[in-house]
Each structure stands twice: as structure tokens, then as C-alpha cells.
Amino acid sequence: MQDATLSLRGLTRRFGETLAVDDVSLEVPAGQMLGIIGRSGAGKSTLLRMVNRLLEPSAGTIRFGGTDVTALRGRALRDWRASCAMVFQQFNLIPRLDVLTNVLVGRLNRRGTLSSLLGLFSEEERAEALAILERFDLLETALMRAGQASGGQQQRVAICRALMQRPRLVLADEPIASLDPRNAQVVMDALRRINREDGLTVLCNLHHLDTARAYCDRIVAMREGRFVFDGPPAALTPERVREVYGVSEEEFHAAPQGSLAVA
Amino acid sequence: MTPATAEAAYRARRRVRLGASLGYGVVFLVLLAVSARVSEVSPEALLAGLPRAGEYFHKLLPTLRWEVLFAGSRVEGSLAYWMYRLDAWAWLLFETSQIAALATLMGAALAGLACFPAAANLAPNRAVYVLCRRGLELFRTVPDIVYALILVWVLGVGPLAGILAIALHSVGSLGKLFAEVVENADMRPWEGVRAAGGSWVQAVRYAILPQVAPNFLSYVLLRFEINVRGATVIGFVGAGGIGQELYTVIARNYHEEVGAIIVLIVLCVTAIDLASERLRGRVVGAG
Ligand SMILES: Nc1ncnc2c1ncn2[C@@H]1O[C@H](COP(=O)(O)OP(=O)(O)O)[C@@H](O)[C@H]1O
Ligand SMILES: [Mg+2]
Numbered sequence: 001m002q003d004a005t006l007s008l009r010g011l012t013r014r015f016g017e018t019l020a021v022d023d024v025s026l027e028v029p030a031g032q033m034l035g036i037i038g039r040s041g042a043g044k045s046t047l048l049r050m051v052n053r054l055l056e057p058s059a060g061t062i063r064f065g066g067t068d069v070t071a072l073r074g075r076a077l078r079d080w081r082a083s084c085a086m087v088f089q090q091f092n093l094i095p096r097l098d099v100l101t102n103v104l105v106g107r108l109n110r111r112g113t114l115s116s117l118l119g120l121f122s123e124e125e126r127a128e129a130l131a132i133l134e135r136f137d138l139l140e141t142a143l144m145r146a147g148q149a150s151g152g153q154q155q156r157v158a159i160c161r162a163l164m165q166r167p168r169l170v171l172a173d174e175p176i177a178s179l180d181p182r183n184a185q186v187v188m189d190a191l192r193r194i195n196r197e198d199g200l201t202v203l204c205n206l207h208h209l210d211t212a213r214a215y216c217d218r219i220v221a222m223r224e225g226r227f228v229f230d231g232p233p234a235a236l237t238p239e240r241v242r243e244v245y246g247v248s249e250e251e252f253h254a255a256p257q258g259s260l261a262v263a
Numbered sequence: 264m265t266p267a268t269a270e271a272a273y274r275a276r277r278r279v280r281l282g283a284s285l286g287y288g289v290v291f292l293v294l295l296a297v298s299a300r301v302s303e304v305s306p307e308a309l310l311a312g313l314p315r316a317g318e319y320f321h322k323l324l325p326t327l328r329w330e331v332l333f334a335g336s337r338v339e340g341s342l343a344y345w346m347y348r349l350d351a352w353a354w355l356l357f358e359t360s361q362i363a364a365l366a367t368l369m370g371a372a373l374a375g376l377a378c379f380p381a382a383a384n385l386a387p388n389r390a391v392y393v394l395c396r397r398g399l400e401l402f403r404t405v406p407d408i409v410y411a412l413i414l415v416w417v418l419g420v421g422p423l424a425g426i427l428a429i430a431l432h433s434v435g436s437l438g439k440l441f442a443e444v445v446e447n448a449d450m451r452p453w454e455g456v457r458a459a460g461g462s463w464v465q466a467v468r469y470a471i472l473p474q475v476a477p478n479f480l481s482y483v484l485l486r487f488e489i490n491v492r493g494a495t496v497i498g499f500v501g502a503g504g505i506g507q508e509l510y511t512v513i514a515r516n517y518h519e520e521v522g523a524i525i526v527l528i529v530l531c532v533t534a535i536d537l538a539s540e541r542l543r544g545r546v547v548g549a550g
Contacts, residue, residue: 090451
């Protein structure tokens, strides 16, 4: 693991007339926990999806260490996706399969087509998955259908799946937006744990400023596809929020909560 | 917008919809009349034909006598006398249901492969999607009896032609239904597997298949029911099974035998329908 800096240069994404992400540049050093804040529609999801290459950038480059991520195709692209794990707002597990299999999905990338079609995972892989589940207090749920677990449990299973990928980056897109406050805290604690204990770089989209302040080493704020703030949590004072968003912190939180259209 | 203008807009829309419904109704009736005319369906012809149909059915009825109903197959008027070739017919019925079962399995296997690239949400690109969709349509538009006619000519008389004929048609019809189920699948698991570095095939297997499998199975069973009936008809053109026998006895005017075979077919098809319906209920219920 030499250079593991993620660097975005002039990253842009258009949807027709909409500029979802507008000429964004960013350096994220290895091991940082970065919070990306912004109201609904600011371009946070689009940004993370481009990093994982679920979305193609319209312009700009993504580099990770010595690799030009934007140029990857086929096998190399899938390997990249495995090494930058996504955690979604809606968990994106397979509800009908058991929790253990859902975690093992994180290892599909290293499996041949035939053995994965037959659902054959090795005993070592299962042991690894179970150890990860145990680490996050989920061992009891291992044989449960994922769809039957609670929201907080499902999101932690998604984090376990991410770890099973043996990633170098974790991209979390509003991981707590579908959870109640208690479960939100458990999930944020889990994300910070993998950041601190496993040394993983974490990029986390959040729309609540206090969560970002409490958990992140650094915060960038997005508005209309651009970065309008980049600094340590302490620098994101209420005055600064008013300055960059033109509204008070209460108003910042009030409006976008209702607009669930853009998840 | 005030409540009053909203109400006015609502009424206007209702009027437009009512007008449209009436318009479509009239068009439908006109089309019905035209098609009846073209295919020479007239009430008079139907009425004139009715007594003849009754007459034919009367001929099919066996002459059974109560006193000897359960006597041996040599006693005229007994059930056994009527069904004197039950062993052969039962075998042929079994053959027909096997033609249907094999054909359904073969069709389902191919449809199960083709349906994923034929689903708009999964197809890797537009060209693959269009190709697979049109391909399935092509298989579906040709009726199985036409396939059977061709295959009997190519392969000779026998069940193999029947199996292939029904399988070919089943690929098309099942493939389309499967693809539509896939298009309604929840795409979040798909995104989860893809984002984890899984390949297209792996994402189909893990994210989509568990969602769609119960519906697939239900459609396969339904198709099997349809194919049992199809396999009977297909026998008429020499593609094996009970249909072939039925055609022979009809051609030779062995009326009582025709009746016996029809009764057996109805019993068999009903039994399969009932069994498959219960199974389908359980499959979907478990989902
Ligand atoms: N698939 C899409 N098609 C069209 N427009 C999109 C799509 N995804 C996002 N957008 C638009 O891009 C902008 C940024 O969206 P998004 O990245 O989801 O914001 P956020 O995650 O911050 O709420 C919004 O204006 C949204 O409407
Ligand atoms: Mg979003």
C-alpha cells in the first residue's frame, strides 16, 4: 500500500441540462474520514457514484494512488469497484438471501463465474464473513433473511459486506437517512470504527451537520454541484453555514428533509 | 389555483375521459361486427349448426347398460367394454404429458437464459436488448402446430417432433413473460452487487434470480398446463401421443372410441390443472 490518496480533478457530470456535479477537485489522503454535506440535489450522490464508477463522469479524472480510475474497463473496473465499497441509503442488500450470503457477496469479485453461479464459497470465506458479522454484533442474524433484519441491522450488514470486499475506500451515501436516531448512531459508530481500526478512507454523504461535525475529520460542503466549504469540523460554524448556504442551520435542515424524491 | 378552478378542471378531464371511453367503445363494436362478417360468423349459421353438434355428441356417447356396467371387457354395455383399450390409451396419455413436460422444461431453460438480456433494465446495451426481444417474439408468433407440421416433415412422425415444436413456441412465450418479471425487479440489490465488483452474470444470479424465481416457476407450471392441451392437438399432425390416436379414430368414425378418448383427455388435463394450480399457489404464497 504505497500512495493511497484519492484525487478528483475537474470532475463533472451532466444530466441533460442539469449540472449535477460541476468541475469539482478534491484530495483525500489515506485514512481520512471525510463528510460531504449539502442539501438534497446538491450532487453528493452523483459524486460518490462517479468515484465507484456506477456513473460515468462527463469530464474530469479520478485517480487513486498511481491508478487512473476513469480509464478502467472490464475486469480492472470491477476490481476497482471491489476496492472502493459502497454503502447505500437503502442498504441495497438482497432481501431474500440470508445475511451470511449477503456478506459473501462482497467476495464475488474474487470468485470465478462458475463457482459463484453454484453459490460455492470456501470455508475460509465463510469463516471470514462470520468473523466480520461477529465484530459488529450480528452473528445471531447470520442465517436470517436479510429482509427480515431491522433497518439498523441491515445497514450494518451492508458495512460487513463492504469489509468483505477488503476495500481501501468506503463510500457511504447517506447511510443513516433511513434510520431512527438510535440506529443512526450505531451505524455511524460502525463507520468510524472501520475508519479508525482498519485504517480505511471513508467518504460519507450526510445531510445533518451535527453528525458530520461529530464523526468526521474533515468536511466539504456542496451546493449546486460545487464545493463551497472545505475544512475541519470546527471551522464549520453557524456563521459559516449562513455564509455558504444563505440560510441558518435550522433552515438548512428543515427544507430538504421533506424532499425524498432524490434519494 | 382555487378549489373552484380545480373542480372545473377535474370535471373537464372527466368529460374528456368519458368521451374517449365512448369513442373506444364504438370502435370496438365496429371492429367486432367487421370481424364477424369477415369470418362469416352469423347467428343463423350457429343456430343451424347446433342440432348437428348435438347429433355428433350423441354418437360419441357409449351405449352403457346398468346391469352390466362393471362387467368384464367382453360384455357389451360395460364400462370395460367401452374403454377396452384403456392400457394403450393410458400409455399414450402419459406420452402426451411427457411431451408437454419435456418441452416445457426445454423451453423454460432457454427462456431462462434469454430473458435477462431481453429485459430493458439489465440488457448491456440497446442492440442486445432489441435482438433478444425480437428473437423471442419470432419464436412466439409461430404457433406450435406450425412448428409441428414442419418438424414432422423433417424428423418423421413421432414424439420428438412434438417435443421440439412445443419447446420452440414455449421459449418465445415464456421468455417474454420472464423478461417482464425481470423488468419489475427491485434494482437496489443489483446495484449493491455491481458496486461490490460483481460481474453481470453474478449480479443476475445473486440480485435478480432470488427475486424472480417464484414467478418464473409459477409461469412454467401455467405453461405446462397449456402445453398438455397443445401436445394433444399436435398429435393430429403426427407428432405422437394421444392426439395421433384420436385423429385416427375420428378419421375412421369409431364414434364410441372418440368419446372414450375425449373423456380420458378431459380427466387427465383436469387432474394436471388442479395439481399444478395447487403447486403454483404454494410457490407464490411462499414468496
Ligand atoms: N439519474 C439522473 N437523471 C437525471 N438527473 C439526475 C439523476 N441523478 C441526479 N440527477 C440530478 O442531479 C442533481 C444532483 O443529484 P444528487 O447527486 O442525487 O444530489 P444529492 O445526493 O446531493 O441529493 C439533482 O438536480 C438531480 O435532480
Ligand atoms: Mg443523494
